[in-house]
Amino acid sequence: MDYTGIIIPFVGGLGMFIYGMQIMAQGLENAAGNKMKSLLEVLTKNKFFGVLLGAFITAVIQSSSATTVMVVGFVNAGIMNLTQAMGVIMGANIGTTVTGWLVSSVEWAKMLSPANLAPIAIIIGVVIMLTGKRRSTKDISSIIVGFGILFVGISTMSGAVSPLKESEAFCNIFVTLGKNPFLGILAGTIVTAVIQSSSASVGILQSLAAAGLVPMSAAVYIIMGQNIGTCVTAMLSSVGAKRNAKTAALMHLLFNVIGTVIFSIVAIIFFTVMNPALGENLITQTEISTVHTIFNIGTTVLLFPVSNWIITLAKKLGRVEECTQEDDVVLLDDRMLQTPGIALQSTVTEIVRMGNIVAETLKESKEVLFTKSEETIKSIKEKESVVDKLSAGITDYAIKITALQVSEKEHQDVAHLLQVVSDMERICDYCENISEYAEAMRDKKLEFSEIATEEIKQMMDVCVESYLYAKEAFFEKNSEKAVKVIEKETLADDLEVRLRNKHIKRLANNQCNAETGIFYLDTLVSMERISDHARNIAEEIMNPEN
Template sequence: MSMEDIQMLIKFLGGLGIFLYGMDRMGDGLQKSAGHKMQQLLGALTDNPVMGILLGTGVTAIILSSNATTIMVVGFVNAGILNLSQAVGIIMGANIGTTVTSWIVSMNEWGEMLKPEFFSPILVFSGALIRYLSRNGKAKQVGEILVGFGLLFVGLGFMSETIASYHSNEAFLSVFTFLGKNPLLGVAAGLFVTVLIQSSSVSVGVLQVLALNGMIGWQCAVFINLGQNIGSCAAALRSSTGANRTAKRAAVIHLLFNAIGAILFGTVMAVLFWLNPDLAVSPITSVGISIFHTAFNVINTILLFPFAGFLVKASGILIREDASASKCCKDSKDEMKRHLDSRILDTPSFAIESVTHEVVNMGYAALKNFDLAALVLLEDNKSDAIKVKKMEQMIDDYEKILTDYLIKISNQSLNEEQHLLVKNLFYTISDFERISDHCENLSELALEKSRRSIVFSEDADRELHEMFHSVRSSLEHSIKARASSDMSEVRAVVRSEELVDNLEEEFRERHITRLASQSCKPENGVIYLDTLNNLERISDHAHNIAGFVRDEV
């Protein structure tokens, strides 16, 4: 290999790196811009496969990576957020969505003004200017998209210049001629390159660069592209390692879908090229690759959509039940860890939605602990004190798990709204943990009351029942506010908090009056006042949680 060849190889690899980085920046910017809408997409998940296809197409078009979408699907299935029926539709849609990148790459065949050398420097300059001069978060995201878009074409230009120098190289051309005459080798080459690069979008882009320079024919391009579609399954298969059986089946469904499609299309195209040899060797354009790539994924989806149930059953045959690993984990801590799957982190919008759901579950655990503490104190159920302590330990574990996951999310690329939400979730889990601490305090006060044979007066007992009821209302509304971001729930918390503050002040004054009239013993009063204080603090924490929601809306 000559020094010139080495320089060309370095230039090509540099162009490939810029192309990859540009696509990543562009997808990241698009994802940030669509952050809240991406979160709302989770609400669209139903058992309707058509909705799944639309969702998979939309998400992949936004993040510019079918790999990321299918890995995310494996994560959701592993976490129990998605079932296999929902996953099938999203996987089919992801294959359609990934064609967006090929159409972006083929833009430079649409006209002179769309050639990379003309507009990519303008995009990079204007995007960088917006990115670094603007103080507006949305504008910065637009700048990031423009920079990524421009860099994508800069990298494409580098690769195209390198390939162009080998336009008439006999050895180089003979390789593609050989692959064109051997369909199975063409498929194998496409599969190998895609697995190596770990991105079907990028490998299709490289194929389009070859087409831009008139170096490959239709037959060669078609079979390489079919291999690229099969190779796109590698990331999901690799990601499913260590996941549960159902998640592995989701990855296998992706492989079956693309492999069956490649066999069907490969057979049809082989017959077509046999009948029309001139078409087989005629040069293909970058747009031609985009058309075929899109046609393959759309038609394959239409053909296999009615057989989604068959794909699910076939995956069950290939991935059989493992008796030792199939036992459902009953430990809620382990269940939470399973739901907070690391595979989802690459799409922060969905990771935030998933962790928010688990924060709400932590809130309901704190509410359950509150009810247990009420039974211990108000009904003298001493046996429930042990349950309160166990629940408090479990909520402490929740706090550690959720905090670790939120730290991982905060290290991802987030927009301003997502940063605020993650910060508020940190504070929220801390408030729920403190609420559980106060529940344990209430349980311990109840045990102290029992040990000292303290009996509250009828008035004091009635006041505590009223106080517990009002505080519970405040806590329950705060959890609902966090779950739904509903301002009516936030206002309900504010009203409950005001009522609790007023009751606490009123009941303290009544207690002082009872002490003065000697209708209440001083030692009883200590337990009573400490109970009021803990209840008031629980309501304060509930008010904090509602306040975070109010700041986000």
């Protein structure tokens, strides 16, 4: 038998299958990007929503391994706890069954056979790709072309292994795997670990089944092993991560191992005692999809009620306790870059956290000039240092997003976010300046007059309100609040001019101390600049196309 003529087309077909899957997944991800962003917010609700989210994301990106790697990134960044991660991991196992059903559709929908559909899908996709100008149109073309290439790949693999039906030795391998559950599970684990994709591994099994090579019992054990093998990618990804992230990867492994043990016992009893003849029957592609789906959904249903025990066991094995994050730690992880839509939403979430710290700093700045509290001065400086670190980390991460295959709109979104980060960081700088004025006045034993105090408080109220409206406008994408920012900033400009002129008159009439007057004017300038940056943030909301 010419094994070279079998291996080369099979490997080529596998390459087309994986490439088609990636192209289709990229198109789906771009098309579903906004939904994935909004669904990320659901993570804070409960574990059940996490299961739905994990299933959806995995169905879109066509890889439970990639989803779990992303989960490891979320946990490592501190924006997802282990309970939320458990839900997404369970859902990922369900979502990964989608590819198998696409492949098996050639059996239960004859019109979708690769010979008929793949060439048509590819040519239609290419025509749309060449003629379409909108990004959404090109995403659709990627989905169609990827779908076609995927089917060509599975057809090529099936055709390549078809001669192996005549090889008694090869067929005996699968008979052995069916009779020995451990070997069957081990084979599925090794193949999936090597190619790092359970979807592709199931596709290989389906191509062998299409050639009439795989008994039912062997397929069942191999499928269970594939679910263990898919954990390897996440385990490798967790190397070098925090212990919490390693625990998330360990949870994935435990979940799949426990599910495999349970269903292996059921399968062994069924195939050896209840119906041995069924285990010897050749399995079809559709039956593989059915077994794969039943196994993953069944495991989730069985283990969902005791998932907290799995989390506890993973913590003990990983020797970890969940802990709080330091404020200056940037809660973003490169693993999330595998899904740009979610990476972008995570960046927004981090900017929200940074914006809240700026708001706290600004509120402290309202009082520090009058209390001159050492504790408040120190707090403002510490918060300013935290904001500097967050600003640098968020900026670096946002730049990484622009290097990915993202839409033009997402590029614009990143540009807007970078501007907002810059404005927030500058506002915090001015807060630090005000704390330094307070410190200097305390050291020199200077005090504002009653009139000056009232005027500065008036200016501060307007400027602080301006930022708070800007923060809310950004968080809520609220244009009405953005308009209020413009109104407040205009009022701050007028107030700064009026108060400056009044103060200069007081200085000319020797009604106040000249040195104190310098701090008064510097404070006015700092507050007016704060309102300017608040306006910049508001304009990013009001003019997103710029």
